[in-house]
Amino acid sequence: MVLAGLLDLLSIHYPIIQAPMAGGVSTPLLAAEVSEAGGLGMIGAGYLNPNETRKQIREVKSRTIKPFGVNLFIPEKTFWAEGETRKAYDALEAFRFKLGVESSYSTSSADHYKEQLEIIIEEGAPICTFTFGLPSDEEIQLLKEKNIVLIATATTVEEAKLAERKGMDAVVVQGSEAGGHRGTFLHTMEEGLVGLISLVPQAADRVNIPLIAAGGIMDSRGINAVLCLGAQAAQLGTAFLTCKESGANPVHKKAVLSATEEQTVVTKVFSGKYARGIYNNFIKEMEEADAAVAPFPIQNSFTGGIRKEAARQNNPGYMSLWSGQSPRLSRDVSAFELMQSLVAGLNCNNE
Numbered sequence: 001m002v003l004a005g006l007l008d009l010l011s012i013h014y015p016i017i018q019a020p021m022a023g024g025v026s027t028p029l030l031a032a033e034v035s036e037a038g039g040l041g042m043i044g045a046g047y048l049n050p051n052e053t054r055k056q057i058r059e060v061k062s063r064t065i066k067p068f069g070v071n072l073f074i075p076e077k078t079f080w081a082e083g084e085t086r087k088a089y090d091a092l093e094a095f096r097f098k099l100g101v102e103s104s105y106s107t108s109s110a111d112h113y114k115e116q117l118e119i120i121i122e123e124g125a126p127i128c129t130f131t132f133g134l135p136s137d138e139e140i141q142l143l144k145e146k147n148i149v150l151i152a153t154a155t156t157v158e159e160a161k162l163a164e165r166k167g168m169d170a171v172v173v174q175g176s177e178a179g180g181h182r183g184t185f186l187h188t189m190e191e192g193l194v195g196l197i198s199l200v201p202q203a204a205d206r207v208n209i210p211l212i213a214a215g216g217i218m219d220s221r222g223i224n225a226v227l228c229l230g231a232q233a234a235q236l237g238t239a240f241l242t243c244k245e246s247g248a249n250p251v252h253k254k255a256v257l258s259a260t261e262e263q264t265v266v267t268k269v270f271s272g273k274y275a276r277g278i279y280n281n282f283i284k285e286m287e288e289a290d291a292a293v294a295p296f297p298i299q300n301s302f303t304g305g306i307r308k309e310a311a312r313q314n315n316p317g318y319m320s321l322w323s324g325q326s327p328r329l330s331r332d333v334s335a336f337e338l339m340q341s342l343v344a345g346l347n348c349n350n351e
């Protein structure tokens with residue numbers, strides 16, 4: 001198994017990457033602990049404003065001198081008629097009423113992507129990863145001139161090939177098992193739902209840049225399996241979500257720790273973009289009502305107050321409980337303990 005390529009590129013010791021988890025789940029402390037333990041810690045900067053982005057980068061740098069990465073969302077261009085957007089907002093009225101959330105209609109959603117790129121360069125973050133698409137040619141060139149390692153997210157071989165053609169240094173191949181948002185950008189959601197055991201070897205046969213496998217991997221068995229299939233590292237989200245250092249709401253952690261493999265679904269009712277999470281009342285009621293859903297990120301801001309209030313009320317029924325398909329393997333441990341057990345079971349020890 002040749003792992004040196006990616007590990008050298010990222011200057012890390014073990015083929016283990018903590019997935020960026022935007023929305024407060026991945027914290028600077030979590031990222032620093034994973035990097036300190038020889039993996040790659042990631043900041044999920046997707047929803048952060050420029051100040052918060054800089055603050056998180058600085059906090060990681062203050063906690064570790066090891067490499068870490070920053071993940072950004074490629075902004076979406078959404079065109080939706082005002083009437084349609086209003087319909088999606090009104091469809092949420094019953095939830096606002098139920099939870100006691102005040103109504104305040106606004107479709108503005110700030111996009112800080114360009115400023116975040118500047119901050120990543122200014123702060124000298126060594127690695128930058130992307131989801132929901134690819135950066136522009138100019139952005140790729142600029143970041144490469146600054147020696148920043150660039151990693152894309154793909155859910156099909158076509159997407160991975162495009163990432164390679166555009167000059168990305170590596171690509172996360174995200175299987176259908178994965179928790180959180182789908183990175184699909186060339187295909188429909190259904191087309192992009194390819195299982196990891198199919199995706200990794202097919203991508204490995206057609207793509208020359210290193211592959212990082214993501215989706216349902218929770219322990220060293222999963223890591224060894226994807227390395228066998230042709231990946232050079234594994235990216236784990238749900239496994240780190242239940243760690244002590246994760247910023248996930250305790251209600252979310254508890255839901256994942258007690259969930260089973262058939263309880264997650266892929267839905268766009270929370271954010272307007274398809275994501276995998278634990279089935280709950282909000283998904284059920286939105287589906288039963290066949291409710292209008294605004295595109296990402298408008299729907300995400302529409303449901304923000306509902307999700308926040310549900311969390312405050314310790315009510316998992318109306319929160320977005322992102323989880324991959326392997327929640328039975330989740331554990332309530334520290335990031336260091338998780339890293340230790342992952343490393344202990346690796347077949348390729350890289351020593």
Ligand SMILES: Cc1cc2nc3c(=O)[nH]c(=O)nc-3n(C[C@H](O)[C@H](O)[C@H](O)COP(=O)(O)O)c2cc1C
Binds near residue numbers: 022071237
């Ligand atoms: C709570 C949560 C938030 C996530 N947020 C992001 C994100 O901000 N950026 C990203 O590229 N991937 C994100 N992901 C997806 C992960 O990168 C990865 O594909 C996924 O966690 C792998 O599946 P697993 O959760 O079964 O390990 C998120 C996943 C979860 C569970």
